[in-house]
Amino acid sequence: MSLVNQLIAAVLAVLIGLASGTLFIMSDSGKSMLLSQLRSHAQDSATHLGLYIAPFMASQDNAAIETAVNAIFDSGFYQRIEVENADNQPLFLKKTETDIPERVPSWFVELIHIEPPSMARKITYQWRHVGTIHVQSRAGYAYERFWEAAQKALTLFVILSLTAAALISLLLRYLLSPLKKVEHQAVMLAQKTYIEQPTLPKTRELRRVVEAMNAMVRQVKTMFDEQSRNIEELRGMAYQDSLTGLANQRASLAQLQERIDYDRDFGPATLLMFRIRSLAELNRRYGEDNTNHLIKFIATELDKLGQQLGKRLIGRISGSEFLLLTERSNLDRIKPLIDSFTSRVNTHMANMTPSACEPCAVMTCGISHSTEQGGSAQLLSHARLALNHADIEGLEISEHSGTDGLPSHSQTWHQHIAAAISNSQIFLQYQTLVDSESHPVHGEIFARILDEDNQPCPAVRFIGVVRELGLLAAMDRAVIQRAIAHLQRSPQGISLGINLGQESLMADDFPAWIGTQIGQLEHPERISFEINETVIMNHTERAQALRTQLKALGAGFGVDNFGIHPQGFSYLYSLKPDYLKIDGSLIREIDMNDEDRFFVRSLIGVAHNIHISVYAEHVERESQLSQLISLDIDGTQGYLHGKPIPLS
Known part of the structure; x- marks a missing residue:
C-alpha cells in the first residue's frame, strides 16, 4: 500500500473511531432522553386518567373504570394500566404482551435493551385517598421511535463519513502529490530517464x-x-581519423571485411579508392594548415558523394588515401558523380593556389567491384591496382579490368527473383543466438532464394537484383509471413529475429501491415525485429514509432550493427530497444586487441545501465567467447555455435 493510502486509511480510522464514539454517546443520550419522555408520558397519562376516573374509583364503579381505561389503552401507546383502590386491591388491570413492529430488526432489539418505566399516581377525591393508577408505556413504541432515530443518525453518519473520506483523500493526495x-x-x-519537478511544493x-x-x-x-x-x-x-572524423585505417578495413566477407546482405559492392596526388608536395607548397583544410574538405565532399550512391562505408586509410564502399554501380553511373566531386575539390584547390602557381588535378580514383567468390582482400587489392594504374598513367579514374561493369544477370534471372518474392517462395535459414549458459535466445533469420537448380544461392548473388527491382520491402514482408507461419506451426520452437531494411521502415503502410501480421500470433513475444543502427540514426522518428508499436503488440525490438556509427549512441535513452547486437567488426579481434575489449566493455556497461541486453555477432573462436563472457555479454552468435540451418 502506498504512503498516501496508508495516511488516508490512518486518518479515516481515527475519524471513524471518533465518529463511532460520538454516535454511541449520542445513541446513549437519545435512549436516556427517550426513557425520560416515556416516564413523563406515563406520568401525565396516569394523572389525566386519575382525574377522570376519581369519582368512579370512590364509588368503586368498575364498569365505568373499565370503560375509561379501555378508551385510553386502545390508543396503542401503553403496555400496562392497573387501577387499585385505597387498600391497594386491584379494581381493574389492562395489559398486553410486548409487541415490537416488524420494521425494527431483531438484531437491534437484541443490541438495545429498553424497559419502559412504569409510573404510579395516587388518586384523591374530595380530599380523600381513593386509590392508585399504574401506567407503563408500550416497549414496541419505544423501540420503534428509537430505531427511527438510529436510522437517521446512521444515515447521517455514513453520509458524513463518505464525504469526509473523499475530502480527506483529495486533500492528502493533493498535499502529498x-x-x-x-x-x-x-x-x-x-x-536512465531524467525528469525534474519544475514546481516545488510549499x-x-x-x-x-x-x-x-x-x-x-x-x-x-x-x-x-x-x-x-x-x-x-x-x-x-x-x-576515427583525428583530422577528418572518418573511420581510420583499422576501423575502415575491419568494417570492409565485415560487410564483404560476413554481411552478405550488403550485396554486390563497388569500392572507390581515392588518393591525393603528391601530398608531401602540397604540404611543402601550401603549408600544413592549408593542406589539412583541403583534406577536411575532401572528406566532407566524399561523404556527399557517398550519400548520392546509397549504402556506404567511408574511411581514411592513410594520409593521402580514402575509400568509399557503396552498392554496386557501373562506371557510367559513377563517373559523372566522381567528376563532380573532383571538380569541387579542384576548385577548392584553385582558391588555395597562389596566382603564380598553376592549379593541378588533386585526386585520382581506382574502382573495383566485388564478385561472388572474391572477398574483401581481393576487392581492396583490385582497387589499389586500379589506383596505381591511374597514378602512373596520369588518369583521374581507373577501373580494374577484371571486375568492370555489373554482373550479367539474364532477364530470366530477374523474372525468377521477382516471381519468388511475389509468391513468397523464399528459403529461410536461421543461426542460433545463445546466452552465457548456452541456452538459445532466438534464431536470426537469413533469407535465401532458390536458384534455377532449386538450391539456395548466397545473398550476394540476388540482393543486388532485388534492390534494382525495388523489391526489398516486398522481400521483407515475404520473410515475415513465412516466419510467422513457422511460429504458428511450431508453438514450442525457437523464437525468431528478423532484420528489417530501410525500405520497410519508410513504407507508410508498414505499421498497419505488421500489426495485422503480429496479431495472428498467440505468443508475439516469440518474434523480434532488428534494424541497422545507421538506418535508425537516419530515421529516428520512424524507428521510435515502430519500437513503440512493437512494444504494445508484445514483440521484441533490437538494434543491429551497434557501435560503429560516428554519431554515437545517445538515441538509446529514448529508443530503449530490448537488445543490441554489437557489430562484428568490433568482435573479430576482441581476444587480441585491448582497445576493442575496452570499447566493447564500455558499450555493454552503458546498455546494462539502462536495462538493455547486449549480444555479440560473428563469434568464431573459443578465445573470443571467453573474453566476451568476462565482459558480461548477454549472448553470442556465430559459427562457433553452428552454421545457419534451414527453418523447417
Missing part, C-alpha cells in the same frame, strides 16, 4: 525532498553524460 512525482522520478531514474519538508531528488537527477544525468562522452572519445581515438 510531490511524493508521487518523486516516486516517478526514482523509477525513471532507474531506467510544504517545507516536501520541498526539501523534491529539491534533493532534482539535484540527484541532475547529478546522475551529468555522470552518465560524462560516461557517454568518455566512451565517445575512446571510440574516436581508437576508430
Whole structure:
C-alpha cells in the first residue's frame, strides 16, 4: 500500500473511531432522553386518567373504570394500566404482551435493551385517598421511535463519513502529490530517464525532498553524460581519423571485411579508392594548415558523394588515401558523380593556389567491384591496382579490368527473383543466438532464394537484383509471413529475429501491415525485429514509432550493427530497444586487441545501465567467447555455435 493510502486509511480510522464514539454517546443520550419522555408520558397519562376516573374509583364503579381505561389503552401507546383502590386491591388491570413492529430488526432489539418505566399516581377525591393508577408505556413504541432515530443518525453518519473520506483523500493526495512525482522520478531514474519537478511544493519538508531528488537527477544525468562522452572519445581515438572524423585505417578495413566477407546482405559492392596526388608536395607548397583544410574538405565532399550512391562505408586509410564502399554501380553511373566531386575539390584547390602557381588535378580514383567468390582482400587489392594504374598513367579514374561493369544477370534471372518474392517462395535459414549458459535466445533469420537448380544461392548473388527491382520491402514482408507461419506451426520452437531494411521502415503502410501480421500470433513475444543502427540514426522518428508499436503488440525490438556509427549512441535513452547486437567488426579481434575489449566493455556497461541486453555477432573462436563472457555479454552468435540451418 502506498504512503498516501496508508495516511488516508490512518486518518479515516481515527475519524471513524471518533465518529463511532460520538454516535454511541449520542445513541446513549437519545435512549436516556427517550426513557425520560416515556416516564413523563406515563406520568401525565396516569394523572389525566386519575382525574377522570376519581369519582368512579370512590364509588368503586368498575364498569365505568373499565370503560375509561379501555378508551385510553386502545390508543396503542401503553403496555400496562392497573387501577387499585385505597387498600391497594386491584379494581381493574389492562395489559398486553410486548409487541415490537416488524420494521425494527431483531438484531437491534437484541443490541438495545429498553424497559419502559412504569409510573404510579395516587388518586384523591374530595380530599380523600381513593386509590392508585399504574401506567407503563408500550416497549414496541419505544423501540420503534428509537430505531427511527438510529436510522437517521446512521444515515447521517455514513453520509458524513463518505464525504469526509473523499475530502480527506483529495486533500492528502493533493498535499502529498510531490511524493508521487518523486516516486516517478526514482523509477525513471532507474531506467536512465531524467525528469525534474519544475514546481516545488510549499510544504517545507516536501520541498526539501523534491529539491534533493532534482539535484540527484541532475547529478546522475551529468555522470552518465560524462560516461557517454568518455566512451565517445575512446571510440574516436581508437576508430576515427583525428583530422577528418572518418573511420581510420583499422576501423575502415575491419568494417570492409565485415560487410564483404560476413554481411552478405550488403550485396554486390563497388569500392572507390581515392588518393591525393603528391601530398608531401602540397604540404611543402601550401603549408600544413592549408593542406589539412583541403583534406577536411575532401572528406566532407566524399561523404556527399557517398550519400548520392546509397549504402556506404567511408574511411581514411592513410594520409593521402580514402575509400568509399557503396552498392554496386557501373562506371557510367559513377563517373559523372566522381567528376563532380573532383571538380569541387579542384576548385577548392584553385582558391588555395597562389596566382603564380598553376592549379593541378588533386585526386585520382581506382574502382573495383566485388564478385561472388572474391572477398574483401581481393576487392581492396583490385582497387589499389586500379589506383596505381591511374597514378602512373596520369588518369583521374581507373577501373580494374577484371571486375568492370555489373554482373550479367539474364532477364530470366530477374523474372525468377521477382516471381519468388511475389509468391513468397523464399528459403529461410536461421543461426542460433545463445546466452552465457548456452541456452538459445532466438534464431536470426537469413533469407535465401532458390536458384534455377532449386538450391539456395548466397545473398550476394540476388540482393543486388532485388534492390534494382525495388523489391526489398516486398522481400521483407515475404520473410515475415513465412516466419510467422513457422511460429504458428511450431508453438514450442525457437523464437525468431528478423532484420528489417530501410525500405520497410519508410513504407507508410508498414505499421498497419505488421500489426495485422503480429496479431495472428498467440505468443508475439516469440518474434523480434532488428534494424541497422545507421538506418535508425537516419530515421529516428520512424524507428521510435515502430519500437513503440512493437512494444504494445508484445514483440521484441533490437538494434543491429551497434557501435560503429560516428554519431554515437545517445538515441538509446529514448529508443530503449530490448537488445543490441554489437557489430562484428568490433568482435573479430576482441581476444587480441585491448582497445576493442575496452570499447566493447564500455558499450555493454552503458546498455546494462539502462536495462538493455547486449549480444555479440560473428563469434568464431573459443578465445573470443571467453573474453566476451568476462565482459558480461548477454549472448553470442556465430559459427562457433553452428552454421545457419534451414527453418523447417
